[in-house]
Amino acid sequence: MTTMTTTSENTTAPAAPEPTPAKATGLLPLPLTTARALILGGGALTVVSCFLSWTWTAAFPGDLTVYGYPGGLQWQVLVTGLLTVLFSLSSYGVKGTRWLTPAGADAALKFSALASFATAWYTIVAISVQLGGPINLEPGGAVVGVATLLTLIGTLALPFERPELHPVDPEDDSWSQFRHKAANGWQTFKVSFAAGQARAVRPLPSAVEILIITGILATGLGIFTYGIGTEYDELFIGFLITAGLGFAALTKSGLIQQATQLTAKHQNLTIAGAFIAAALFPFTQTDDQYATIGVYILIFATVALGLNIVVGLAGLLDLGYVAFLGVGAYAAALVSGAPTSPLGIHLPFWAAVLVGAGASLIFGVLIGAPTLRLRGDYLAIVTLGFGEIFRITMMNTDGTSGPDITNGSNGIASIPNLNIFGFDFGMEHSIAGFTIGRFANYFFLMLLIMAVVVLVFRRSGNSRIGRAWVAIREDETAALAMGINGFRVKLIAFALGASLAGVAGTVQAHVTYTVTPEQYLFAGPIPPNSAFLLAAVVLGGMGTMSGPLVGAALLFLIPNKLQFMGDYQLLAFGLALILLMRFRPEGIIANRRNQLEFHENAEAPATLAKAGA
Structure with missing residues (x-):
């Protein structure tokens, strides 16, 4: 009996070292409270600036001279500004907004603020180039430029979690490399799971889920109709910027994943609704x-x-x-x-x-x-x-x-x-x-x-x-x-x-x-x-x-x-x-297998955990 115990102790593989805790870092050394206040204030100011005049002449497409009513590219900045405000309120834990960021608000805020900044400054540059300089900007144009810049600076100070991963020694045998990769993947999964666990919500009634799917399809039809019906080149380029970065923000917030799960649950209904929306x-x-x-x-x-x-x-x-x-x-x-x-x-x-x-x-x-x-x-x-x-x-x-x-x-x-x-x-x-x-x-x-x-x-x-x-x-x-x-x-x-x-x-x-x-x-x-x-x-x-x-x-x-870009x-x-x-190497709409293939370390442990449960 003693011999068996000794043999077991001698042949046991050494335990893998515990992963070091994740570090919270930000690109700018601002206090977190200041950064979040800057984001919320900048987002609100961005929304307000869309109701001001951005230029003095209607020669720029979209007529951005009207006070109290957005036009042209102002609508796109308004949408991304509202998205930034809502994500910011969710990060503060305001009641009724937590569902907007099931995967966390910080990464979503970075992309929504970037969308506002990119669309607003693209408009400012386009006005300056077409009309002969920034002198053609009205106060609203200056306000939106400053507001989106402050919002972006605030998001750069937000912390982001990066788990300390164990380096894999290429000279290790295959079993040791596998243990290191498993430990790294599990650590990454724990960080992402901890962020999402606090935001878990109860299942919705089927009628509410159907209403949400209807809203998703109606939104998709509206976005497609708006994009295909853009009347001038500047508006379409702004639409590409807004749609691309806005989609990234919604993906980081977890809303796209929730919508995908919901439509997969009611797949036949979603397909029928999609054809109705297309008709x-x-x-x-x-x-x-x-x-x-x-x-x-x-x-x-x-x-x-x-x-x-x-x-x-x-x-x-x-x-x-x-x-x-x-x-x-x-x-x-x-x-x-x-x-x-x-x-x-x-x-x-x-x-x-x-x-x-x-x-x-x-x-x-x-x-x-x-x-x-x-x-x-x-x-x-x-x-x-x-x-x-x-x-x-x-x-x-x-x-x-x-x-x-x-x-x-x-x-x-x-x-x-x-x-x-x-x-x-x-x-x-x-x-x-x-x-x-x-x-x-x-x-x-x-x-x-x-x-x-x-x-x-x-x-x-x-x-x-x-x-x-x-x-x-x-x-x-x-x-x-x-x-x-x-x-x-x-x-x-x-x-x-x-x-x-x-x-x-x-x-x-x-x-x-x-x-x-x-x-x-x-x-x-x-x-x-x-x-x-x-x-x-x-x-x-x-x-x-x-x-x-x-x-x-x-x-x-x-x-x-x-086509207006010609050779470019x-x-x-x-x-x-x-x-x-x-x-997004797996494609815009990827199946589970491709997600595991391109994001193996982050996703595989979660899948294994679910399988074990």
């Missing part, structure tokens, strides 16, 4: 101008969701996916009664959809069958080649270099508008007193097709084949060892994604009237193209349903609004993507 969009417009952008966003988003099956679920890097959109568009154009079509066929819309989807499906199988045995970079190169082969083939089938099928670079023009059961999509219609134009008609049609695509994505992703796609994506060798037919599973993903792109291409052919090879490049300034489609999936969140939809909307809207458009857009990928 209301054309009724918010006074003409058909912005409905045009809306229908192109839906086409782009539908194709991105199909690509998400290939890239996000199955893990197949496809760089020529836009070719399947072109196959569907050309196939539908050839059979839709266009006078320039050599076939001379005019099929009804449902038949044209079947032809477009079927043609893309066939091409997906023909391309996938010999190439899907490749992996990684080799597969990407082959798919990139297919995209270029498709475009060059459409250029050469003009009756000179090849058979007369597609009219070469002239494409197939004068594609007639759809007419379904007597409803002419090219005519204006009156619904409940609202005049709905041509692009709004196609918007509603594309919304119905989007609903079908979302249903297919959800059902396939949750099915046995969907789980096989995820297994192939995570580790193809292990999936094959478990008995999954990798080639067949990948071919199904390739074919299904291609057919969904073909359906979207059918509608695109009728919306644009003309189908030409130049519309289906690998990369270009305006989507859809293969590079933007892939960026939409990665930016929005691979493997999720709503991620590519959000990513596609942003990637189509922003380049259209930034892609530079600014690329820098924005780099920053977003740096600070």
